Amino acid sequence: MSETDTSGHSTGARSKDSSLSMPPDEMRRLGYRVVDALVARATDLPDDVARVGGRREEMEKLFREPAPEVGRSPDEVLERAMGAILPRAARIDHPRFFAFVPGSPTWPSVLAEFLTAGFNIFQGTWLASAGPSQIELVVLDWFREWLGMPEGGGGLLTSGGSAANLGALVAARERAGNPPEGVVYLGDQGHSSLERAARIGGIAHVRKVPTGDDFAVEPAALERAIQEDRANGLSPFMMCANAGATNTGAVDPLPELAGICRREGLWFHVDGAYGGFAVLTERGKDALDGIGLADSVTLDPHKWLFQPFEVGCLLMKDPGVLEAAFNVEADYLQDVDRDSEHVNFADRGLQLTRRFRALKIWMSVQTHGLAAYRAAIEEAFELAVGAERFVRDSPDLEILSPAAMGVVCYRFKPADGTLDEEELESLNAAIQATIVDSGYAMISSTRLHGRYSLRLCIMNFTSTWADVRGTLQRVLDVGHELGLR
Ligand SMILES: Cc1ncc(COP(=O)(O)O)c(C=O)c1O
Structure with a gap:
């Protein structure tokens, strides 16, 4: 029996034996x-x-x-x-999961998730998490350097790309003085989360700029839209460019769009949730030339940095803009550090209580080294190039968008040319459903400028050429089987 004080409470026990504890x-x-x-x-x-x-x-x-x-x-x-x-x-990390956007977490990143939950880190303030907050600063600085953004840039880790895009829109809106007739531009291949962010952020106008046959924004179309909107009394304040469109992997012409934004005084945001981490490879760096010119960039480590859900990232050229938009002081937080050296990540976004997301990135990069990441991303690029070649070499398959950032869009189209567009759409939809039902692979479809397309998204570090080839062969086999009925 432990001793008790005058209030009847135990004085001696080292840890309380609650019915919520476990031996x-x-x-x-x-x-x-x-x-x-x-x-x-x-x-x-x-x-x-x-x-x-x-x-x-x-x-x-x-x-x-x-x-x-x-x-x-x-x-x-x-x-x-x-x-x-x-x-x-769905086994999102299955080597033949090629639908939507796959994710394949490394083992150290999974262990880090367990650890952060076990240590129950609160990473909203420096006061409560000096070590973890420093690790988030370090990881953010790695990303900044990889992208080629200037020193002094920073931001925060978020639940995902959607939260990062929302943060960017709100920060840009505040920076622009909250114009009542504000206009945000994105390409017609821009991600739906940007439209949702504009709705949440009360932004009056979202203008979709048309893309060309390569699914990238045409700079002249953006310039025209800005002039038109200004002539109509609206206030353009932000352009969101794609660094890897979810549909096709297409990258908008970042240097040209950055130039227009600079001249016109618009905030230049780059949504690199899908493709941003490709900068770790030479060909990704070439494809994403100009990304470092952005005022803000969205990244998604739970995509091409092989992290378990959820972790996104918003990086800003000037993190002060983020703090100006999000920081709200509260009396009950008056004890936290209030100097610029000691970052309170809660001041940079929506969440006060934040989990320690940086540990999984830090542990997996420390364990495997960057070379392993470069090689895995490079391999995904190569598998997509192989998939494009397989499609082009198959008379009954047609390429609808070439391999870009691990994405290939294609469809089954019998070479005899007997099926019209409507028949092709229903046959391809049936192929997709049959393969998904079989469990062999997970593939999905999309629309490219209105046309139905099958889509392979290759991003998993365990996927092999046999997985990609086997899946495309299934598309052919099922297509032939269904087409003959
Ligand atoms: C280009 C792009 N932006 C934003 C998002 C949204 O990211 P999340 O699903 O992590 O919220 C995605 C997700 O696929 C994406 O591909």
Whole structure:
């Protein structure tokens, strides 16, 4: 029995024995079970299906239940989580997951997620997280250097590209003095998160600038739009360019757009959520020439930096603009450091309570080294080039956009030319659905200037040429099979 003070509270116990605590041996045993299951999953993944789906009715039957008043055995709970819930999903890191945007986290980054949760780091203020905040500054500075942005730049890590784009729009809007008839420009291939950010940010006008056959913004079209809008009494204040369009991997002409923005006094934002980290390779650096001229850049380490969800990044040439837009002082935070040396990341964005996202990036880059990242990105580029070649060499496949930043758009089109556009669309949609249902690979579709297209997005460091080739061969086989019916 521990001693108690006059209030009746224990004075001696080192740690309180709550019914929410767990004995150390039990903590260890359950933790090892989780690690073993994750390692087995990673090892078996290439032989697994790429996705397990399910209808709502089926999921309701499996999982609908009231919260239990009395806890169950942790092994039983873990069993249901690992055996029933988690596998009923797409394996985004499957080597034949080529849909949407794949993600394949490195093991050190997964361990870092576990560690940050276990240490329960609050990374909103320097006061609560000096070491972690310094690591975020270091990681942000790595990114700044990779992009070729000037010294003094900085920003913050976010939940993803959408949050980073929102931060950029709000910062640019505030910097422009919050014009009531403000206009933001993006290409017609700009990401939907920018439109959503404009809606949240109360920006009156979003103008989509047409792209050419290469899916990149035509600078003259932007210039025309700015003049037109000014003549109509509107206030253009920002251009958002693509550094790798989600649809096609296309990159807008960054140096030209930067020049227009400088001349016209517009904020130049580059959405590099999809392709930004390609700067780590020589060919990516060439493709993204001019990215360092941006006033702000969005990146998504949970894409081409092989991090687990969620982590995005907003980098600003002047992080002071971000603080001017987001910082709101509060009496209950008066004890935190208030000098420019000690960054309170909560002052730079939406979140006060923030998790320590930088550790996973730091641990994985420290463990594997940058050369491994360069090689993995380079390999994805090469696999996409191989995919384009395979499509061009197959008489019954057609390229709709060439390999760019790991993306290839294509469709099944019988060489005899007997199918019209509508028939081609429904045949290709049926091919996509058949392959997804088979579980062999996960592929998705899009529209390119209105035309239905299949799309391969290659970004996973475990994908091989056999995976890419096997998937395209399936498209051909299924196409022939369905086309013959
Ligand atoms: C170009 C681009 N911008 C923004 C986003 C949004 O990023 P997130 O899904 O991380 O919020 C994406 C996501 O695919 C993207 O490809």
